[in-house]
Amino acid sequence: MKATILHAPGDIRVEEVPDPQVQKPTDALVRVTAACVCGSDLWPYRGINEVRRPRRIGHEFVGIVEEVGAEVRSLRPGDFVIAPFLYSDNTCPHCQVGMQSACANGGGWGHKDADGLMVDAGQGEYVRVPLADGTLVATREVPDDDLVPSLLTLSDVMGTGWHAAVSAGVREGDTVVVVGDGAVGLCGVLAASRMGAERIIAMSRHQQRQLIARDFGATDLVATRGEEGEAEVLELTAGVGADAVLECVGTGEAMATAIAVARPGATVGYVGVPHGVELPIGDMFGRNVAVAGGVAPVRQYLPQLRDDVLAEVVIPGVVFDHEVPLERAAEAYAAMDERRAVKSLIRP
Amino acid sequence: MKATILHAPGDIRVEEVPDPQVQKPTDALVRVTAACVCGSDLWPYRGINEVRRPRRIGHEFVGIVEEVGAEVRSLRPGDFVIAPFLYSDNTCPHCQVGMQSACANGGGWGHKDADGLMVDAGQGEYVRVPLADGTLVATREVPDDDLVPSLLTLSDVMGTGWHAAVSAGVREGDTVVVVGDGAVGLCGVLAASRMGAERIIAMSRHQQRQLIARDFGATDLVATRGEEGEAEVLELTAGVGADAVLECVGTGEAMATAIAVARPGATVGYVGVPHGVELPIGDMFGRNVAVAGGVAPVRQYLPQLRDDVLAEVVIPGVVFDHEVPLERAAEAYAAMDERRAVKSLIRP
DSSP states (O other): OEEEEEEETTEEEEEEOOOOOOOSTTOEEEEEEEEEOOGGGHHHHTTSSOOOSOEEOOOOEEEEEEEEOTTOOSOOTTOEEEEOSEEOOSOSHHHHTTOGGGOTTOEETTSBOTTSOBOOOSSBSEEEETTHHHHOEEOSSOOOGGGHHHHHHTTTHHHHHHHHHHHTTOOTTOEEEEEOOSHHHHHHHHHHHHTTOSEEEEEOOOHHHHHHHHHHTOSEEEOOOHHHHHHHHHHHTTTSOEEEEEEOSOBHHHHHHHHHHEEEEEEEEEOSOOBSOOOOHHHHHHHTOEEEEOSOOHHHHHHHHHHHHHTTSOOGGGGOOEEEEGGGHHHHHHHHHTTSOSOEEEEO | OEEEEEEETTEEEEEEOOOOOOOSTTOEEEEEEEEEOOGGGHHHHTTSSOOOSOEEOOOOEEEEEEEEOTTOOSOOTTOEEEEOSEEOOSOSHHHHTTOGGGOTTOEETTSBOTTSOBOOOSSBSEEEETTHHHHOEEOSSOOOGGGHHHHHHTTTHHHHHHHHHHHHTOOTTOEEEEEOOSHHHHHHHHHHHHTTOSEEEEEOOOHHHHHHHHHHTOSEEEOOOHHHHHHHHHHHTTTSOEEEEEEOSOBHHHHHHHHHTEEEEEEEEEOSOOBSOOOOHHHHHHHTOEEEEOSOOHHHHHHHHHHHHHTTSOOGGGGOOEEEEGGGHHHHHHHHHTTSOSOEEEEO
């Protein structure tokens, strides 16, 4: 089959790799019908994370079950399924409290599993899915094509934006600030809106992303950054600050802004992989600003968000503004790298 | 009147100071009937926090209202009142959400107020209380003497331990770890117990404090520290970690232990003033361990805890194991400094 391989920074190729097969009784073989590129895929693509050797890449996909192992109970060939960006058994003590991203037996796409068997990455024609019952979430019927982009966001960005809002403790009537206007930040706006936030201040300076933020429920836009942006948010909130803050970038500057605009007693829900973040414990202590979040357990939120998407209560698929066939996956990366696209969809 | 003055590290004296009076229509004059020494008073006493000039000290007291200003509505002379360790108006936007420790018009005992008028510290015969309606919490009747120590803990240590448990999100049935066996940590054990925690692991290596921890509801004691202590807690929790962790010390080592023993998705509620704490954002992100807490808004919890104490549902006054008259306040400091006492009560 064909799949993407990252050879070196900036060098994405689509190549022939071994056809995956069911290897364990808990596996499923999924034919990928849509995949995409994540902001976190850009870290190695840009060389910010080291690329030591060519490797499979991609961790967001939906598709059709082709075959299941003998012990798989909840899935049948022909099912449409959504894969979270990590696989998990959904039964260990961490999964049981909704922390599937810390599953004792879980792992990531594109790496070897605990037994040394290759687990395919998401940007390819097929994927061997370990722990299929725990990992995959199916729809009752194969959904209409126009719902597929929104269902695909539940693999990662929408579930991650949702986790930021859950971690920040967004409640009905809240004033919420969202730092970051990437796909995750935009989904954070949508999540806060769905949770009933009354006012959502999106910090965004790209016009195209501002439009999506508005569509997703942002009531205010702040285009400035750093101390200037913080001052603007404080002015918008009559000097009080936000009831909840979503930090969806992962840089030190973004976290500093998130903490600065939080009102005393508020929580910053953060989901951007931290790069150079130092937490100002003295300020956090003095103002009772909490910091909560991490690798999103999107599996926890998948059934609920699937139902919301199927009922068209939320339409997060709007974040996809670029689409290519698998053979041209390199274009998907380039478009996101050059900020010509918010998020690129790949069709195998 | 007489009051304590910290002249230099280790040098506490009881001296004559001006008699306070009602100076603003929102003031109350309180005759202090019981005060105490806080763990945080030991920072300057030990010279860890600088002492630039002699200063009034003490921020925990209960007493009888002697006189009120013309605008005070909720208090009358003769009322028994509990003072939180900070004064607050209880009406500003921060107070309205229960963050009285961030009151826009509040402040601390023993310093000048916004108008430059001296606000007495708590270890003295009388205190001028600013914003009396917002600050003081009265009991319906003057309570029995044996309830006074427990009511006095609501000024700070019990409210602060309670805040650690609230911040950590302790829920019924939880397994909770409490790091720190000072008065606040012990009150944290009591708070977790009152909130229905099923298992409470107190990290304590002092026999006298272990006894109080047991009395307050600790089900397990861990006497080791650092990596050894962390390993012991993990073993006690079958490798999973705690559902909620209370960090009641404020040192880097205590915070590191608190984070290490938290299960994925758990929150560390911290109330120890941070000294040399660096938060490990990478580990926190990877395991979704949140950090929440800060300067406790004890005023928020005072009415509820007052009722619990009066009903003898909780008896936090057990933390007082040393008592002196005001004239011998220096002994109260020395006993706590030398760890001969958990907490010293001072009777003016």
